[in-house]
Amino acid sequence: MRKLQAQGIHHITLMGADRQTSIDFWEGLLGMPFIFEQPNLDRASESHLYFDPGDGRLITIFTSEDRKADPARTSTEPGAVHHLAINVSKATFSQAVERLDERGIKHSGVKDRGFMDSIYFKDPLGFLIELAAYRFEPPAGVSYAEVFVEAHKIRVERGDYNIAEIHLADAIEAIVERTQRSLSDDRTPKKAY
Incomplete structure (x- = not known):
């Protein structure tokens, strides 16, 4: 028996609201360039937006003009995704509270995680997003x-x-x-x- 050896996350796809709300959140708030769009190949009524989270990989969002922003928390039942953590620099992290506040986005404030600092807030459909900043840099050539x-x-x-x-x-x-x-x-x- 042999493994199916993983080499990183290829992409993560999330359910989004309407197209413009999704673009405004993922690019307009989180700074992820909107790099391409096509129909959801499994559901023609939805669009499939692709964003670069900063490492050249992908976060993709299924959008529908019928889905509007709804801040109610998404499911945290077993089998559901609890949250998505996004890596940011210490410089960006130090500005996160101010930048979320100026947009009126409710957040957790800074949370001490020992090896990193975190701030939590919701996307337009209530999915929990974490901004995470490591407190260290690994030595050269070390992950x-x-x-x-x-x-x-x-x-x-x-x-x-x-x-x-x-x-x-x-x-x-x-x-x-x-x-x-x-x-x-x-x-x-x-x-x-």
């Missing part, structure tokens, strides 16, 4: 996932409840020591002064 694996090991060894910045910092230090060469014989921490 975020590799840092998480190392930070998780450190957290579990220490018996801590959740990953925090100290686990990330120690994970990055361990990864750099393991993956980047040095001419020093002793790479242990030193008191330099």
